[in-house]
Amino acid sequence: MPLPSSPQLDYVYWRYDRSGYYSVRSGYKYLIQTMYEHSEDHNQHNADKERSFFCNLWSLSLPLKVKIMFWKFAHNFLPTFANLSYRRLNVELECTLCRSGVESVEHFMCYCSFTNQLFTELDLRFSAYPVWALWIYRNNKVHENKSQSAKDLALYVLAFVQEYDGIHKVSSPQRNTDNACWIPLIGDSVKVNFDASFNSSEKRSTSGIIIRDSSGLPMAASTVPHLFTIDPEMAEVKACEQAILLTHDLGFRKVIIEGDALNVISKLNSLVEDRSDIGAIVKNIQDVPTYVEEAVEDDR
Numbered sequence: 001m002p003l004p005s006s007p008q009l010d011y012v013y014w015r016y017d018r019s020g021y022y023s024v025r026s027g028y029k030y031l032i033q034t035m036y037e038h039s040e041d042h043n044q045h046n047a048d049k050e051r052s053f054f055c056n057l058w059s060l061s062l063p064l065k066v067k068i069m070f071w072k073f074a075h076n077f078l079p080t081f082a083n084l085s086y087r088r089l090n091v092e093l094e095c096t097l098c099r100s101g102v103e104s105v106e107h108f109m110c111y112c113s114f115t116n117q118l119f120t121e122l123d124l125r126f127s128a129y130p131v132w133a134l135w136i137y138r139n140n141k142v143h144e145n146k147s148q149s150a151k152d153l154a155l156y157v158l159a160f161v162q163e164y165d166g167i168h169k170v171s172s173p174q175r176n177t178d179n180a181c182w183i184p185l186i187g188d189s190v191k192v193n194f195d196a197s198f199n200s201s202e203k204r205s206t207s208g209i210i211i212r213d214s215s216g217l218p219m220a221a222s223t224v225p226h227l228f229t230i231d232p233e234m235a236e237v238k239a240c241e242q243a244i245l246l247t248h249d250l251g252f253r254k255v256i257i258e259g260d261a262l263n264v265i266s267k268l269n270s271l272v273e274d275r276s277d278i279g280a281i282v283k284n285i286q287d288v289p290t291y292v293e294e295a296v297e298d299d300r
């Protein structure tokens, strides 16, 4: 409002009508407009928060299947009984897990006693792994009538998380290259270093091997491509196998093996039978009649 050029008496002014006078009509119009603007701001704010939440979710180091399941759960895209009924399928609506209430995403989140027990066992409020496990268990129970207690399911979730973290560490080994150097040998042994590259999309790997004598002089080197390699750990153990086979073929009988795959080196040094996916290759390596003096991690 522009200021008057000469002094005037103050008066009450209603800014939402051109006349400056209040009317019920202009008051109603003002209220409706304000509510609309607030809801617009609110919706925009929620949309920004949601976008940020799911951006964070996709960037987390979780298995893709867990992230996708959680995304479906959060968007109510799962075929819960409530959703199936909404699409006119003739189904029982009762929650299979707690036998109390209509099975829906809202029920799982707020009212399901089984879900509450699961989160209590895990000492969590809400997260992706339990939601994923809950839905898998729900499907097993509905389709195969397999029952499990909330405590057992919580133990399964914890074991799965531990296993995934272990594999993830193996697939992204931490290398300390600051002080990396080749340590010369004493005596007539040879040292064989191995490493592997892994192409996850084509499931291929390549082994790189170099054998050196006690003075560090290269005696032999080799690269070997492999098909059907399922993960980085398998790539490393195949490289290790090629390394020991090459040293044996060349007639070296006293060998020190060195690689950066801690898990593979640990398995070679272990007296316990390895029953993992790579167990057969570990056994192959251990059966080669070459005296492996030492299997060491070269992260030093």
Ligand SMILES: [Zn+2]
Pocket (backbone or CB within 6 Å): 095, 096, 097, 098, 099, 100, 101, 107, 108, 111, 112, 113, 114, 115
């Ligand atoms: Zn329930």
